[in-house]
Amino acid sequence: MWNRRLESLDRESIKKIQLERLKLTVRRLYENVPFYRSAFKSRGVSPDDIRSLDDLKRLPMVSKHDLRENYPFGLLAVPREECVRVHASSGTTGKPTLVLYTREDLQNWTEIMCRCLYMSGLRRGDVFQVTPGYGLFTGGLGFHYGGEAIGATVVPTGTGNTERQINLMRDLGTTMIAGIASYALHIAEVASEMGVDVKKDLQVRKGIFGAEAWSDSMMKKISDVWDMDCHDIYGMSEMYGPGVGCNCSHGEGLHIWEDHFIVEIIDPSTGEPLGPEEEGEVVLTSLTKTAMPMLRFRTRDMSKLLDTNGCECGRTHQRIARIKGRCDDAFSINGVKVFPGQVEYVLMKYPEVGMNYQLVVEKAGALDQLTVLVEANCKSPQDDSAKSLEKVLFRDLRTILGFQPRVRVLPPMSIERRDGKARRVLDLRMK
Numbered sequence: 441m442w443n444r445r446l447e448s449l450d451r452e453s454i455k456k457i458q459l460e461r462l463k464l465t466v467r468r469l470y471e472n473v474p475f476y477r478s479a480f481k482s483r484g485v486s487p488d489d490i491r492s493l494d495d496l497k498r499l500p501m502v503s504k505h506d507l508r509e510n511y512p513f514g515l516l517a518v519p520r521e522e523c524v525r526v527h528a529s530s531g532t533t534g535k536p537t538l539v540l541y542t543r544e545d546l547q548n549w550t551e552i553m554c555r556c557l558y559m560s561g562l563r564r565g566d567v568f569q570v571t572p573g574y575g576l577f578t579g580g581l582g583f584h585y586g587g588e589a590i591g592a593t594v595v596p597t598g599t600g601n602t603e604r605q606i607n608l609m610r611d612l613g614t615t616m617i618a619g620i621a622s623y624a625l626h627i628a629e630v631a632s633e634m635g636v637d638v639k640k641d642l643q644v645r646k647g648i649f650g651a652e653a654w655s656d657s658m659m660k661k662i663s664d665v666w667d668m669d670c671h672d673i674y675g676m677s678e679m680y681g682p683g684v685g686c687n688c689s690h691g692e693g694l695h696i697w698e699d700h701f702i703v704e705i706i707d708p709s710t711g712e713p714l715g716p717e718e719e720g721e722v723v724l725t726s727l728t729k730t731a732m733p734m735l736r737f738r739t740r741d742m743s744k745l746l747d748t749n750g751c752e753c754g755r756t757h758q759r760i761a762r763i764k765g766r767c768d769d770a771f772s773i774n775g776v777k778v779f780p781g782q783v784e785y786v787l788m789k790y791p792e793v794g795m796n797y798q799l800v801v802e803k804a805g806a807l808d809q810l811t812v813l814v815e816a817n818c819k820s821p822q823d824d825s826a827k828s829l830e831k832v833l834f835r836d837l838r839t840i841l842g843f844q845p846r847v848r849v850l851p852p853m854s855i856e857r858r859d860g861k862a863r864r865v866l867d868l869r870m871k
């Protein structure tokens with residue numbers, strides 16, 4: 441284990457730490473963040489009311505919507521000057537959701553990343569290639585600092601340029617990669633086109649993947665194609681980034697670092713907490729974040745608390761099932777989250793756009809591809825006006841999504857309706 445003492449705490453000690461840290465977080469939010477103060481007041485709770493972990497139920501929940509409403513600095517619990525880093529993820533509409541970090545936050549994030557990476561086999565001496573994006577996305581830098589802290593040789597390639605990734609893997613003798621699961625399969629495909637056999641010609645035998653739901657069968661496929669020990673890492677920008685939890689090599693599911701987070705599962709329609717083995721929405725409370733602590737953040741991810749006592753690996757932290765999917769209409773394109781509202785926000789700026797649009801998600805080889813179908817608002821859009829609308833929409837969508845979608849402008853009424861209603865998202869990947 442990376443941190444044997446903290447990863448194998450007994451239940452009583454975990455609960456004690458959680459309660460202490462929860463009290464501190466609640467007080468900090470009450471005193472420094474007007475949004476939380478008024479949410480507490482409207483529920484009739486004050487920091488003094490938090491006496492046991494059961495009192496968590498009395499606290500308000502927050503969602504991405506609240507982050508957007510308080511964009512950019514409204515949820516800060518420290519002066520902006522104390523923040524040393526900003527990341528952002530897709531918002532539910534046009535605005536990104538922003539997260540800020542103090543130096544202490546970055547240290548805590550690195551600690552949980554180290555636990556996950558160590559659990560997944562990373563050691564000093566490894567050559568660790570980090571393929572998620574560097575920048576506002578938390579993936580690249582999250583893996584990067586964890587890898588360096590463990591003492592591995594980190595290769596910060598970031599996304600894209602797959603041929604170069606493969607050449608580097610071969611030349612540097614990369615032993616472990618981090619990435620988005622589907623990208624691991626894409627690399628293997630490109631490698632075989634280049635005449636590189638990933639099993640024979642490369643030394644990559646360990647992988648850690650996350651940022652989107654991937655099935656057990658996908659995990660098996662990646663393990664087989666690469667002859668690799670695969671691990672699943674979970675996280676989100678609002679809770680530092682990757683590193684909230686990870687699967688060990690023994691038990692099922694993901695260990696969630698309970699000295700940094702409280703995990704609840706709720707019924708997404710009623711908000712009521714659910715018991716072990718009952719499937720629902722993951723709700724997370726941060727316990728160590730200082731710049732932007734999050735109380736009962738509704739992740740929209742579906743999972744369940746596993747009914748287990750401890751784990752063969754010796755870690756005592758609660759396990760949840762691997763994430764099954766989401767309970768809202770967001771979807772992921774190669775790890776980048778897309779909310780239909782973001783796309784709609786762009787489309788609605790243009791009067792030439794008609795009544796209906798549809799987001800078609802498909803596989804292009806191992807990678808995901810998004811096509812935005814848009815109906816024009818006139819009967820027969822001139823070819824050149826359709827083309828120029830496609831161009832501007834492409835430009836705006838690329839800016840807001842952070843990747844290149846395909847855009848097709850079509851005549852009115854050409855997108856299929858069901859009971860008169862358009863289907864906003866047509867996900868053909870599972871077919």
Ligand code: DLL
Nearest residue numbers: 529579650651652653673674675676677681682763
């Ligand atoms: O995706 C952080 C991350 C980067 C995690 C790299 C793991 C690896 P966001 O862009 O804020 O942050 O998206 C967070 O991604 O609520 C889930 O819906 C999804 N997600 C993240 N990890 C997993 C996973 C990063 N292991 C959202 N399995 C989350 C399933 C995941 N879904």
